[in-house]
Amino acid sequence: MSTVFIVTGSSSGVGRALAQFLSRHGVTVVGLDRRDPPDREIAHVRCDLTDPRAIDAAVERLDERVDALANVAGVPGTSPTETVLAVNFLGMRHLTEQLLPRIQRGGSVVNVSSSEGRHWVAHLAELRPLLATTSFDEGLRWCRERRPDRSIYDISKEAVLAYTTASSTLTWPDGVRMNAVAPGPVRTPQLADVERSSDPRRLARQRSAAGRDAEADEIAAVVAFLMSNESRWINGQTLAADGGVAAATTWAALQTR
Template sequence: MSTVFLVSGASSGVGRALAQFLTRHGVSVIGLDRREPPDREIAHISCDLAEPGSIDAAVDRVDGQVDSLANVAGVPGTAPVEQVLAVNFLGMRHLTESLLGRIRRGGSVVNVSSSEGRHWVAHLAELRPLLATRTFGEGLRWCREQRPDRPVYDVSKEAVLAYTTASSTLTWSDGVRMNAVAPGTVRTPSLAEVERSTDPRRLARQRTAAGRDAEASEIASVVAFLMSNESRWVNGQTLAADGGVAAATTWAALQSR
């Protein structure tokens, strides 16, 4: 039986680097993306995470069971507010829950968030109503009615981590693990947009702590580990692939007390 991994956002950035990494290791990869990947070895199913109908159509085209799903696709904070929430969280959730019954026992779901989502516990009271929405449409209504007074990009990435933590307790009984990866800044085609939408002081602090931006391949290998059987006893965790930024920030905060 061949191993089949699904990767959203496989046409560029970390998603493409992940798909390339997996194919080099003999894994059959199906990329879910609006654009077809330039790599011929990566199969393609058209999927727009901002449109639930497109997600449903893509899921219908997936043949049989799969071994693992990596939710990598995302948009920067410069995109329209509702699109940011739709792609980064609502579409990811819709895709994941549409596929959970198709993931083999022993399989894995990995959700790529961001270092900007690491404060989700502190904002859980705000996030709970969003997490409690049951459909894509309900999630968008929450966004329209609540209009968070902080960057919706941060809200979307925090929601990913909160969702991962909560859902991992439910999927474990079915033999499916769910984990997350929280990268810092990464050299991808969208980096310029990320820089435009991020507080320059915060970005400077991150780059000072890490020393440089990550390469897409460095994040991809972490995601691949969590997708693989080598991480079979890891569940409900968020791995901060940020060059030590989270650790430096936490230590500085503790030192100031």
């Protein structure tokens, strides 16, 4: 029986690089994206992460057996507020929880967040009501009523990391591990929008510490590792695939104490 990996955001960027990497290594890949892929080398199911009904319809088209899920799809902070929260967190959560019963023992879920989400612990009190929502619509209602006064992109990526940490304790007894990857800037078609919606000073510091932006295939390889059996004893972790930015930031902060 072939190994089946699901990859969201598979039509471009890191998702595309990941789908191609897995396919080259003999994995059966099914890509989920609202856009058709540029070619047909990988199976594709159209899926709009802003619409829970579209997510459910996409899930119905997938195999009953799934070995791993990579939630790579995301939108930058230049998108409308509710779209950012829907795609980056609510749609990711809805899809994951629909697919978890199908993921085989020994399987894996990998959620791609961002280096902008690394301060989630400090903001946990703000995030708790969002994490406590139990439906897509309830999550959007939180967004409308709370009207966060800081970047919804940062909030969405923090929520991904908090969700990963919490959910990993629930999936582990069923033999499914859940981890996250937090990249810094990546050379993808979205990079220009990321630059427009980011604090330029923070972005400059990241690039100075790393020396360059990541390539999509560099992040894809990290996600593929966490999907594979070689990472079977890693659970509930966030891997900062950022060229050392998190380490440099932490060390600099420690020098001021």
